[in-house]
Amino acid sequence: MTGWQKDRIEIGILGLGVVGSGTVDLLQRNRAEIERKIGVPYHIKRIAVRDLEKKRSVTVDRSLLTSNALEVVDDPEIDIICELIGGVDPAKEFVLRALQNGKQVVTANKEMIAKEGHALMELASRKRLDFQFEGSVGGGIPIIQPMKNALAGNQVREVVGIINGTTNYILTKMSQEHAGFDDVLREAQAQGYAEADPTSDIEGYDAQYKIAILGSIAFTSRVDVNEVYVEGITKIAAADIACAEELGFTIKLLGDARRVGEDRMQVRVHPALLANSHPLAATNDVYNAILIKGDPIGDVMFYGRGAGSGPTGSAVVGDIMDVCRNLKFGSTGRIACTCFERKTMQHIDEVVTRHYLRMTVQDRPKVLASIASVLGEFEISIESVVQKATHDGQAQIVWVTHEAAGRNIVQALKRIGDLDVVVRISNWIRVAD
Amino acid sequence: MTGWQKDRIEIGILGLGVVGSGTVDLLQRNRAEIERKIGVPYHIKRIAVRDLEKKRSVTVDRSLLTSNALEVVDDPEIDIICELIGGVDPAKEFVLRALQNGKQVVTANKEMIAKEGHALMELASRKRLDFQFEGSVGGGIPIIQPMKNALAGNQVREVVGIINGTTNYILTKMSQEHAGFDDVLREAQAQGYAEADPTSDIEGYDAQYKIAILGSIAFTSRVDVNEVYVEGITKIAAADIACAEELGFTIKLLGDARRVGEDRMQVRVHPALLANSHPLAATNDVYNAILIKGDPIGDVMFYGRGAGSGPTGSAVVGDIMDVCRNLKFGSTGRIACTCFERKTMQHIDEVVTRHYLRMTVQDRPKVLASIASVLGEFEISIESVVQKATHDGQAQIVWVTHEAAGRNIVQALKRIGDLDVVVRISNWIRVAD
Numbered sequence: 108m109t110g111w112q113k114d115r116i117e118i119g120i121l122g123l124g125v126v127g128s129g130t131v132d133l134l135q136r137n138r139a140e141i142e143r144k145i146g147v148p149y150h151i152k153r154i155a156v157r158d159l160e161k162k163r164s165v166t167v168d169r170s171l172l173t174s175n176a177l178e179v180v181d182d183p184e185i186d187i188i189c190e191l192i193g194g195v196d197p198a199k200e201f202v203l204r205a206l207q208n209g210k211q212v213v214t215a216n217k218e219m220i221a222k223e224g225h226a227l228m229e230l231a232s233r234k235r236l237d238f239q240f241e242g243s244v245g246g247g248i249p250i251i252q253p254m255k256n257a258l259a260g261n262q263v264r265e266v267v268g269i270i271n272g273t274t275n276y277i278l279t280k281m282s283q284e285h286a287g288f289d290d291v292l293r294e295a296q297a298q299g300y301a302e303a304d305p306t307s308d309i310e311g312y313d314a315q316y317k318i319a320i321l322g323s324i325a326f327t328s329r330v331d332v333n334e335v336y337v338e339g340i341t342k343i344a345a346a347d348i349a350c351a352e353e354l355g356f357t358i359k360l361l362g363d364a365r366r367v368g369e370d371r372m373q374v375r376v377h378p379a380l381l382a383n384s385h386p387l388a389a390t391n392d393v394y395n396a397i398l399i400k401g402d403p404i405g406d407v408m409f410y411g412r413g414a415g416s417g418p419t420g421s422a423v424v425g426d427i428m429d430v431c432r433n434l435k436f437g438s439t440g441r442i443a444c445t446c447f448e449r450k451t452m453q454h455i456d457e458v459v460t461r462h463y464l465r466m467t468v469q470d471r472p473k474v475l476a477s478i479a480s481v482l483g484e485f486e487i488s489i490e491s492v493v494q495k496a497t498h499d500g501q502a503q504i505v506w507v508t509h510e511a512a513g514r515n516i517v518q519a520l521k522r523i524g525d526l527d528v529v530v531r532i533s534n535w536i537r538v539a540d
Numbered sequence: 541m542t543g544w545q546k547d548r549i550e551i552g553i554l555g556l557g558v559v560g561s562g563t564v565d566l567l568q569r570n571r572a573e574i575e576r577k578i579g580v581p582y583h584i585k586r587i588a589v590r591d592l593e594k595k596r597s598v599t600v601d602r603s604l605l606t607s608n609a610l611e612v613v614d615d616p617e618i619d620i621i622c623e624l625i626g627g628v629d630p631a632k633e634f635v636l637r638a639l640q641n642g643k644q645v646v647t648a649n650k651e652m653i654a655k656e657g658h659a660l661m662e663l664a665s666r667k668r669l670d671f672q673f674e675g676s677v678g679g680g681i682p683i684i685q686p687m688k689n690a691l692a693g694n695q696v697r698e699v700v701g702i703i704n705g706t707t708n709y710i711l712t713k714m715s716q717e718h719a720g721f722d723d724v725l726r727e728a729q730a731q732g733y734a735e736a737d738p739t740s741d742i743e744g745y746d747a748q749y750k751i752a753i754l755g756s757i758a759f760t761s762r763v764d765v766n767e768v769y770v771e772g773i774t775k776i777a778a779a780d781i782a783c784a785e786e787l788g789f790t791i792k793l794l795g796d797a798r799r800v801g802e803d804r805m806q807v808r809v810h811p812a813l814l815a816n817s818h819p820l821a822a823t824n825d826v827y828n829a830i831l832i833k834g835d836p837i838g839d840v841m842f843y844g845r846g847a848g849s850g851p852t853g854s855a856v857v858g859d860i861m862d863v864c865r866n867l868k869f870g871s872t873g874r875i876a877c878t879c880f881e882r883k884t885m886q887h888i889d890e891v892v893t894r895h896y897l898r899m900t901v902q903d904r905p906k907v908l909a910s911i912a913s914v915l916g917e918f919e920i921s922i923e924s925v926v927q928k929a930t931h932d933g934q935a936q937i938v939w940v941t942h943e944a945a946g947r948n949i950v951q952a953l954k955r956i957g958d959l960d961v962v963v964r965i966s967n968w969i970r971v972a973d
Contacts, residue, residue: 421834
């Protein structure tokens with residue numbers, strides 16, 4: 108209770124879009140229970156919006172709104188700034204200024220955390236301020252708080268997850284409806300599951316930000332988001348999903364961060380074939396799931412809705428409650444940045460996985476043998492192979508290899524592509540272990 | 541940082557069994573990383589054990605051990621007491637005394653929390669002490685901290701889970717090996733998955749304690765453990781598992797706590813048929829999984845190893861880290877007991893579920909119709925029914941009903957049991973929704 112003098116905690120909110128509306132709605136609707144839990148009343152003092160006239164899904168007193176974010180950030184009475192604008196600019200400037208003004212910050216902004224988190228957290232730490240971002244990964248799924256608290260005694264070996272709802276929705280529909288990527292993307296856009304400009308989701312950037320955040324916490328070493336290998340789902344064809352299914356796999360976009368020896372790590376985002384028995388394989392539609400492998404915890408998995416107004420609002424409000432308790436007890440800055448180390452990144456070429464290769468060849472004798480021989484030259488051994496005649500004297504061959512480094516596959520595929528009998532290499536997708 | 545004057549935090553441990561060993565091992569092994577995260581050194585000052593000579597799985601300095609727990613609890617230098625003895629007596633006396641001595645407490649003792657938590661938490665709250673018990677439910681799975689923090693803004697509608705590893709192991713083996721309960725129990729005991737006296741697990745008491753704890757947090761109302769309906773797995777036969785599988789179900793022991801209207805709740809432990817598509821259905825062996833349904837979060841699920849030295853040690857160490865941070869920042873008692881309300885318990889007779897009924901009848905015309913007619917009298921309608929001739933002119937009938945109150949089933953079964961044509965009612969198991 109040290110130092111706490113105020114009657115109530117004043118909250119300022121930047122942004123009243125999907126997450127902002129969910130946050131404000133929850134703060135208003137569950138006020139009685141929330142205040143009893145934190146033991147102190149709160150008040151939403153000001154909300155900055157871009158457009159004062161826009162119709163909102165949440166009812167707020169018109170007098171709370173301002174189109175000038177600085178009126179919120181610079182308000183001397185406000186204790187907590189919730190940045191729910193998204194993107195780096197101008198969110199970062201507002202957050203920086205809020206911290207400089209001595210305010211606690213809660214955000215759900217994965218891009219800003221992944222790209223600029225370092226400087227922001229350093230400043231927050233120096234000033235003993237809270238800087239919380241549970242909503243930046245996995246929507247409402249508690250993942251950052253558990254990693255920083257309940258699981259913090261573990262040495263994490265790996266964090267792997269389905270951390271983008273849009274691509275998971277698309278891949279689920281492609282699988283269920285045997286439909287192509289473009290058709291399903293259009294359907295997802297029509298239903299609001301994909302944005303008008305879907306680039307950040309389908310190219311994997313959204314997942315890249317999120318896995319960079321999770322990796323940084325897991326390995327106590329800042330992950331440079333630019334060093335995270337990223338590959339989206341645009342090249343996944345209905346044929347890949349069908350072939351994967353035949354072989355007992357499902358295709359998901361995975362974010363994966365692993366400890367490599369003492370001082371390296373491996374962080375990547377790409378589509379992957381998951382055996383149907385994989386703990387993440389049953390995660391469908393817009394659901395997210397994150398699997399943590401640690402010592403001594405073993406495998407622990409978190410599952411829930413990874414986006415949306417309600418779930419992400421739940422995470423933001425959870426953070427606000429944590430900050431309120433810290434304000435009340437004078438313990439802000441209680442859990443600061445934990446990136447003490449400087450691990451280097453293993454290049455994707457070095458990363459060893461199994462691989463799925465799909466190619467179209469001329470349907471002639473010895474073709475399979477000649478390709479297998481090239482794979483063998485690059486020390487790639489075969490787990491399974493399926494060849495099927497298609498039409499026009501062609502055949503499709505699908506290989507699943509044993510473990511091999513990415514570099515070997517790159518080199519082998521170059522040689523295989525040059526073979527006369529190979530019409531085209533249709534796809535190469537990694538297989539999850 | 542207010543008030544923190546000491547060079548290091550002194551930890552006292554009561555009990556060096558499975559959980560105690562895991563805790564001490566982790567505190568010793570990951571010391572560097574843990575101390576960097578909490579920002580303060582710690583020291584295990586004293587460990588109370590029953591038998592000083594017993595061989596331990598963890599290496600500890602012999603001079604730390606004492607067979608007198610009061611030497612630990614009363615040591616004026618010790619800041620945190622970890623009670624890892626289990627059971628109510630004498631654990632409760634030690635914890636009470638530790639709190640009276642002004643010490644922070646971490647425990648993994650579900651029975652003590654469920655039965656005596658109220659008095660202990662009240663005392664801790666009054667004295668602004670931390671009282672943490674993440675390890676009491678779900679082993680290493682973070683569930684109590686997330687419910688009290690990240691998810692705390694939600695109104696929880698239901699917490700349902702597979703929260704006893706031993707019974708889940710037994711049911712999994714019965715299903716995989718088509719084996720009977722007694723055989724699998726013996727096998728589980730031989731392999732260390734069930735205790736020599738398995739009563740607390742197989743009769744559902746362990747799960748009863750855990751669901752009482754989860755329900756209390758979820759509904760901010762203390763659940764009286766004696767009011768929790770409990771039914772173990774001893775009556776589950778191989779035939780039930782086989783019949784359930786034929787109908788697309790798997791049988792699990794569930795703990796379930798639900799909000800009923802504004803001021804009631806429903807808390808129960810019993811075996812249940814889960815559709816194979818149920819999010820908990822794929823939780824096998826000793827794994828635990830807990831599903832929370834809340835507003836606005838929707839469904840969120842936590843999965844991991846629900847017991848054992850490493851996982852539970854991970855939870856205890858997570859709690860210790862939290863307490864260390866609170867000691868450092870002078871914010872102990874930051875999250876106190878949240879049972880503000882007094883909800884009453886709905887009786888199991890009132891609880892509405894679907895039901896599975898298996899019975900042996902004489903294989904004569906109109907038998908099925910006469911039973912169906914009794915069910916109809918009690919307003920129990922049928923979702924599916926399978927009748928199979930067995931031998932000796934008998935037949936087995938398996939019913940899955942639509943939703944009906946437990947009371948109606950009790951009454952109907954009494955009447956059905958009295959019918960001449962009914963040889964025996966073999967089982968009645970609830971069906972999860």
